[in-house]
Amino acid sequence: MAYIVDLRSDTVTKPTEAMRHAMVNSALGDDVFGEDPTVNALESKIANMLGKQAALFVPSGTMANLIALMVHCNKRGSEALVGNCSHIFKYELGGAAHLGGILLSILENKPDGTFDLGEVEKRIRGSDIHEPITSLVAIENTQNNCGGKVLPLKWIDDLAVLCKKHSVPLHMDGARLFNAVQHSGETASRIVRDCDSVSVCFSKGLSAPVGSALVGSYHFIEQARRMRKMLGGGMRQAGVLAAAAVVALDEVVPLLALDHKRTQILAKVIEGLFLKTFQVDSEIHTNILMVRLPADSAVSADQVIQRLAQVCLDETQGDCKTPNDEGVIVKAISCNSKTIRFVLHREINDEALWLAIMKITYVFKEIDAKYQTKK
Ligand SMILES: Cc1ncc(COP(=O)(O)O)c(C=O)c1O
Structure with missing residues (x-):
């Protein structure tokens, strides 16, 4: 038996006791008829928090x-501009093209997540008969x-001004918007003030089991509701899920600061090892930590991750173990062949963090020694 510290994603979080209680006791109705009081309450709450008219x-x-892409880009063949590192481009299976007939055009994300505004302006098109019409920036x-x-x-703010100038709507994938709120000290409504639509996830660091909200104007949400039904996302007594999301907003949002603090600690420890093989990003804002291997390194991110998932005899015979003499497994994922991603979340308390630090230190030193001597 080994103690597992799961740092693959904040999506692994399970609902809290308060969420489970709310789910069992929620008032329910048929949400496709708009009659689920708990879903309606969640939609009003999140729309209010984001300063928008409505939510779905x-x-x-x-x-x-x-849905946001399909509502904004409702003429087949129209174009959405997205970052090359965006979830929409990388991890949503090209659904925009497959289901919406939308051309995703990419802008290069800078390391801080932005892209060049001059480039956005150059890339907005539609006045020429040969070109697709740019209908969204995300x-x-x-x-x-x-x-x-x-x-x-x-x-x-500057991007929004530019989008307005060209009458192109702006969508924010705010899957982790509340992490941005926590880090920046700004309100959610200020951050999304100039966005025409926003998506927010309840099932990531907020720990609800299922669900997201799409937020925008009455008119936008009216169209989004039809699109949701078409995609098979119309749910009936969905209040059983929405109940957990309501609790998440009240109970877990205030805890995100702890995830951020623990991420900083993990980063500082890795940095403090001064190992040539492992470099952490210089600026850590929230709960995600990228550890990068040199491009010419003989070891890959997946090899490191496999080693973190093993317990060797030496570890348990030495100090790398729990107080109960169990070995420790740390789960992580790779973003590419040279990048390991650790994500902190509500289930990683101080004890789990300490065990993760112990294991990561042990494995990183072992790998660094092996590959540095090989050079
Ligand atoms: C930034 C971002 N957007 C969207 C999603 C998609 O969320 P889901 O897994 O609920 O489809 C994710 C999932 O991790 C994400 O990280």
């Missing part, structure tokens, strides 16, 4: 983004694949 509860972040906040970066508010 949907099964996943992927569906929330897809941004991601926090930017997952850039290491949970919080987009600078001034940049969002």
Whole structure:
């Protein structure tokens, strides 16, 4: 038996006791008829928090983004501009093209998650008969694949001005918007003030079991509701799920600061090892930590991850074990062949963090010694 510290994603979080209680006791109705009081309460709550007119509860972040894309880019063949590191581009199976007939055009994300505004302006098109019509710009906040970066508010404001100038709507994939709120000290409504639509996930760091919301104007949500039904996302007594999301907003949002603090600690420890093989990003904003291997390193991110998932005899005979003499497994994922991603979340308390630090230190030193001597 080994003690497992799961740092693959904040999606692994399970509902809290308060969520389970609320789920069992929630008032229910048929949400396709608009009659589920708990879903209605959640939609009003999140719309209010984001300073928008209306919201729609949907099964996943992927569906929330897809609906937003399909509503904004409702003429087949129209174009959405997205970052090359965005979840929409990398991890949503090209659903925009497959289901919506939408051309995703990519802009290069900088390490801070932004992209060049001059480039956006150059890339907006539609006045020429040969060109597709640019019908959306989508941004991601926090930017997952850039290491949970919080987009600078001034940049969002400037981008929004540019989008308005060209009458192109702006969508924010705010799967981890509340992490951005926590880091920046700004309110959610200020951050999304100039966005025409926003998706927010309840099932990531907020620990609800299922669900996201799409938020925007009455008119936008009216169209989004039809699109959700078409995609098979119309749920009936969905209040049983929405109940957990309501609790998540009250109970877990205030705890995100702890995840951020623990991420900083993990980063500082790895940095303090001064190992040539493992470099952490210089700026950690939220709960995601990227550890990078040198491009010419003989070891790959997946090899490191496999080693973290093993317990060797030496470890338990030495100090790398729990107080109960169990070995420790740390689960992580790779973002590419040279990048390991650790994500902190509510289930990683101080004890789990300490065990993770012990194991990561042990494995990183072992690998660094092996590959540095090989050079
Ligand atoms: C930034 C971002 N957007 C969207 C999603 C999609 O969410 P879901 O897994 O609920 O479809 C994720 C999932 O991890 C994400 O990280």
